[in-house]
Amino acid sequence: MSKLPTVEDVALAAGVSRQTVSNVINSPAIVRESTRERVEQAIADLGYRPHMAARRLRTQRSSTIGIHLDPYAGGISGVVLDRFVHALTERAGERGMRIQLYAARTPTEEIAKMGELSDGGEIDAVVITGTFHGDPRTRWLAERGIPFVAFGRPWGDDDVEAPAHLWVDVDGAAGTRAATEHLLSLAGPRLAFLGWPSGSGTGDDRERGWVEAMAAADASGPRYVCEESVGQARALVGGILAAGPDIDGIVCVSDSLAIGAHLAATEAGRGDFPVVGFDNTPPAEALGISSVEQLPEQVAAGVLELLMGPSGSVIAPRRAEAGAAHVLVTPRLVVR
Amino acid sequence: MSKLPTVEDVALAAGVSRQTVSNVINSPAIVRESTRERVEQAIADLGYRPHMAARRLRTQRSSTIGIHLDPYAGGISGVVLDRFVHALTERAGERGMRIQLYAARTPTEEIAKMGELSDGGEIDAVVITGTFHGDPRTRWLAERGIPFVAFGRPWGDDDVEAPAHLWVDVDGAAGTRAATEHLLSLAGPRLAFLGWPSGSGTGDDRERGWVEAMAAADASGPRYVCEESVGQARALVGGILAAGPDIDGIVCVSDSLAIGAHLAATEAGRGDFPVVGFDNTPPAEALGISSVEQLPEQVAAGVLELLMGPSGSVIAPRRAEAGAAHVLVTPRLVVR
Numbered sequence: 001m002s003k004l005p006t007v008e009d010v011a012l013a014a015g016v017s018r019q020t021v022s023n024v025i026n027s028p029a030i031v032r033e034s035t036r037e038r039v040e041q042a043i044a045d046l047g048y049r050p051h052m053a054a055r056r057l058r059t060q061r062s063s064t065i066g067i068h069l070d071p072y073a074g075g076i077s078g079v080v081l082d083r084f085v086h087a088l089t090e091r092a093g094e095r096g097m098r099i100q101l102y103a104a105r106t107p108t109e110e111i112a113k114m115g116e117l118s119d120g121g122e123i124d125a126v127v128i129t130g131t132f133h134g135d136p137r138t139r140w141l142a143e144r145g146i147p148f149v150a151f152g153r154p155w156g157d158d159d160v161e162a163p164a165h166l167w168v169d170v171d172g173a174a175g176t177r178a179a180t181e182h183l184l185s186l187a188g189p190r191l192a193f194l195g196w197p198s199g200s201g202t203g204d205d206r207e208r209g210w211v212e213a214m215a216a217a218d219a220s221g222p223r224y225v226c227e228e229s230v231g232q233a234r235a236l237v238g239g240i241l242a243a244g245p246d247i248d249g250i251v252c253v254s255d256s257l258a259i260g261a262h263l264a265a266t267e268a269g270r271g272d273f274p275v276v277g278f279d280n281t282p283p284a285e286a287l288g289i290s291s292v293e294q295l296p297e298q299v300a301a302g303v304l305e306l307l308m309g310p311s312g313s314v315i316a317p318r319r320a321e322a323g324a325a326h327v328l329v330t331p332r333l334v335v336r
Numbered sequence: 337m338s339k340l341p342t343v344e345d346v347a348l349a350a351g352v353s354r355q356t357v358s359n360v361i362n363s364p365a366i367v368r369e370s371t372r373e374r375v376e377q378a379i380a381d382l383g384y385r386p387h388m389a390a391r392r393l394r395t396q397r398s399s400t401i402g403i404h405l406d407p408y409a410g411g412i413s414g415v416v417l418d419r420f421v422h423a424l425t426e427r428a429g430e431r432g433m434r435i436q437l438y439a440a441r442t443p444t445e446e447i448a449k450m451g452e453l454s455d456g457g458e459i460d461a462v463v464i465t466g467t468f469h470g471d472p473r474t475r476w477l478a479e480r481g482i483p484f485v486a487f488g489r490p491w492g493d494d495d496v497e498a499p500a501h502l503w504v505d506v507d508g509a510a511g512t513r514a515a516t517e518h519l520l521s522l523a524g525p526r527l528a529f530l531g532w533p534s535g536s537g538t539g540d541d542r543e544r545g546w547v548e549a550m551a552a553a554d555a556s557g558p559r560y561v562c563e564e565s566v567g568q569a570r571a572l573v574g575g576i577l578a579a580g581p582d583i584d585g586i587v588c589v590s591d592s593l594a595i596g597a598h599l600a601a602t603e604a605g606r607g608d609f610p611v612v613g614f615d616n617t618p619p620a621e622a623l624g625i626s627s628v629e630q631l632p633e634q635v636a637a638g639v640l641e642l643l644m645g646p647s648g649s650v651i652a653p654r655r656a657e658a659g660a661a662h663v664l665v666t667p668r669l670v671v672r
Contacts, residue, residue: 052456053392062389064436069425079618082418089405090439093449098458100400101435103426113429120388122434230622259622266602282415283619286566286595 005046014042025050056121061314064098065307066123068110070130079281080294081129084151087300088127095304096313111140118146124315125307127151131167133201138165147317149303153326155201166317168302168327172202172278175292175331176209179276180251181217182290182333187274188248189219192240194233194261195253197225206253206278221247226257233260241268249274255284255291262289280334288336295329302327341382350378361386392457397650400434401643402459404446406466415617416630417465420487423636424463431640431649447476454482460651461643463487467503469537474501483653485639489662491537502653504638504663508538508614511628511667512545515612516587517553518626518669523610524584525555528576530569530597531589533561542589542614557583562593569596577604585610591620591627598625616670624672631665638663 011018016039023031024039031039042048056062067085089099100123104110110128114137117123124147128137131152141148142165154164183191193210196203207223214220224240226232233256240247241264250273252258258277265273277284280293306327307317318325347354352375359367360375367375378384392398403421425435436459440446446464450473453459460483464473467488477484478501490500519527529546532539543559550556558581562568569592576583577600586609588594594613601609613620616629642663643653654661 047455049452049455051393052458053389053398056389057387057393069422079415085437086405086439089437093439099437101421101425101437103422103429116385119383119385122388256622263623267607271603282617283622286592286619287599 005048007048007050009046010039010042010048013046014039060121062098062122062124063096063314064100064123065092065315066100066102066114066117066126068104068113068126068128069101080279080296081151084129084296084299087297088303091297091300091304095308095311097304097308107136111137114141114146115144118144125149125317127303131155141165147307147315149306149317151299151303153201163325166306166325168299168306168329170294170299170329170331172205172331173209173212175278175294175333176206176251176253177213178209178331178333179278179290179292180210180213182335183249183251183274183276184213184217184219186249189217189221190246190248191219191221192224192247192250193221193253194224194226194237194250194257196228203253210251224250226260228254228256230256230260230263233257234264235260237261237264238267241265241270241273249276252277255279255281255289258289258291259283259287262287276333285336290336291334293332293334295331298329299327302329341384343384343386345382346375346378346384349382350375396457398434398458398460399432399650400436400459401428401651402436402438402450402453402462404440404449404462404464405437416615416632417487420465420632420635423633424639427633427636427640431644431647433640433644433649443472447473450477450482451480454480461485461653463639467491477501483643483651485642485653487635487639489537499661502642502661504635504642504665506630506635506665506667508541508667509545509548511614511630511669512542512587512589513549514545514667514669515614515626515628516546516549518671519585519587519610519612520549520553520555522585525553525557526582526584527555527557528560528583528586529557529589530560530562530573530586530593532564539589546587560586562596564590564592566592566596566599569593570600571596573597573600574603577601577606577609585612588613591615591617591625594625594627595619595623598623612669621672626672627670629668629670631667634665635663638665 007018007021010021016035020035021039024036028036092099102113104113114126126146126148128148129151131150131154133155138150138154150165150167153167153169180191193207195207198204224236226236237260250261252261252275255277258275261275265271275289277289277291280291284291307315309316343354343357346357352371356371357375360372364372428435438449438453440449450462462482462484464484465487467486467490469491474486474490486501486503489503489505516527529543531543534540560572562572573596586597588597588611591613594611597611601607611625613625613627616627620627643651645652
């Protein structure tokens with residue numbers, strides 16, 4: 001590697017002391033303007049850049065946000081998180097922040113990893129994803145005083161008025177409501193809902209949108225339940241269509257279930273049977289299935305706003321107080 | 337945050353000087369064994385961890401590898417790269433290395449970003465992806481002497497005997513050969529190839545596998561060309577099947593084209609028409625289409641081996657010399 005210019009090179013070129021160069025970089029207000037301009041010119045001419053490790057020690061800030069990457073588990077649902085990491089990297093870069101990845105297979109491993117990175121001064125904050133009831137990570141982070149934002153609500157608490165921590169999430173009920181309203185106007189009033197077994201915060205939230213939109217339209221339809229599996233949904237919906245109940249379309253809790261439903265309908269010679277999914281994944285796009293788009297780019301923007309303020313360049317998280325401590329992104333229906 | 341133990345705390349607990357603690361951490365060989373054991377015990381008892389920024393300054397190493405995340409562009413092909421980043425993060429973590437992401441929209445932006453990170457001592461090496469003919473990044477990295485490995489061949493040069501740089505890639509021809517041999521035994525000798533327009537290194541490499549396997553079996557079939565688009569492939573194959581040429585199956589250059597072909601066949605009432613894709617993406621899995629799996633986990637292992645040796649924990653790239661400077665991963669056909 002070609003030798004990089006040092007602070008000594010800058011001092012020599014500008015005809016000042018090493019300390020003066022350091023002052024220009026760290027406390028420019030105390031340096032006479034003509035001197036400062038000369039030093040800044042030398043910095044520009046030489047292409048000098050302060051070593052980040054030195055800056056980290058001096059400022060006690062790493063300007064780095066840690067984020068966990070789940071092990072790849074197959075299936076299609078990881079796409080939203082991957083898009084979120086992409087968007088977070090882009091937006092964080094615009095604010096001079098770095099994104100550092102870490103791997104962990106369990107919450108316990110993730111806690112150990114976060115502790116190691118935080119103790120070593122390698123990260124100033126973390127973003128956690130996939131929050132769940134009784135999540136040990138959020139309690140640990142709060143106790144350690146490590147700034148963090150969750151992509152995902154603190155399910156089971158009073159998320160909005162007394163949020164346990166800063167969070168950004170997608171308004172699943174609003175998404176399914178939009179999907180249901182679309183199918184009501186397109187297909188008719190007898191819309192089924194194909195959901196996951198009760199008890200998952202995300203699934204229950206999405207189902208609520210269907211319940212509300214159907215009630216508002218004085219419509220009704222059956223509710224079916226299925227695991228998150230294209231094959232199971234295909235078999236279930238195949239049986240439903242063969243039995244011939246009188247339904248006009250199916251609102252699905254996920255793209256996996258919507259794809260299964262669409263494939264079953266196609267096999268039954270009804271390729272145009274109205275189905276809507278959730279997550280707007282590449283397979284839904286490829287099959288021409290309408291779906292609710294989570295807008296991961298807006299989630300990423302919300303995370304940085306909670307951590308750094310609307311336009312800040314250092315970590316200064318908002319206090320987790322009523323109303324001010326969350327961002328709820330309204331998803332968008334993509335009609336195909 | 338609870339106050340972390342410092343080197344002074346360790347020195348006090350072990351009854352030694354600060355310098356001795358530093359020696360135990362950085363040059364343990366020069367410390368008497370009984371003293372070293374006492375200091376190590378104090379480090380363990382207190383849970384002391386050296387500040388990474390200080391270690392970075394001292395060692396002039398960041399223990400960090402940079403990798404570019406492309407902006408999310410939709411479609412299904414990004415999945416392989418995302419899986420690669422997942423695997424790289426896991427395996428790098430096992431070797432004590434960090435993965436830092438950066439965003440850039442053009443090769444020029446990527447070069448500027450790599451320069452900034454390298455100048456600031458923030459990364460010890462980079463991994464670049466999506467290499468292409470005349471790629472300016474590889475030349476720039478070589479000139480700057482920044483250790484790097486490419487996921488992707490230096491297309492157009494003598495990649496194996498005189499490689500321009502270290503690289504890991506997937507043997508596309510071997511993948512398509514396996515796919516073709518499978519369809520030959522399953523479906524019959526008249527196999528078409530559905531590929532991209534000539535001129536892309538990846539596409540031409542994959543087509544070669546079909547050519548070779550067909551020649552070895554004394555078989556022949558037509559070659560069709562299409563852009564990387566589910567819709568275009570669907571329309572094209574729909575027309576082909578309607579015209580009724582005598583083909584037993586289609587080997588496709590990508591999952592997008594295989595999905596389009598499969599959908600066209602399903603619409604024509606031939607849902608079991610043999611089709612094989614490439615990349616083993618979630619949509620292919622969801623539709624039950626056989627596909628060639630790139631094994632991104634092996635690519636990640638290959639990248640680290642070229643950068644760090646078989647089991648090293650510091651960047652020590654192999655020299656880019658004949659034969660020794662690449663890892664070619666043989667992909668695996670996933671039959672569905």
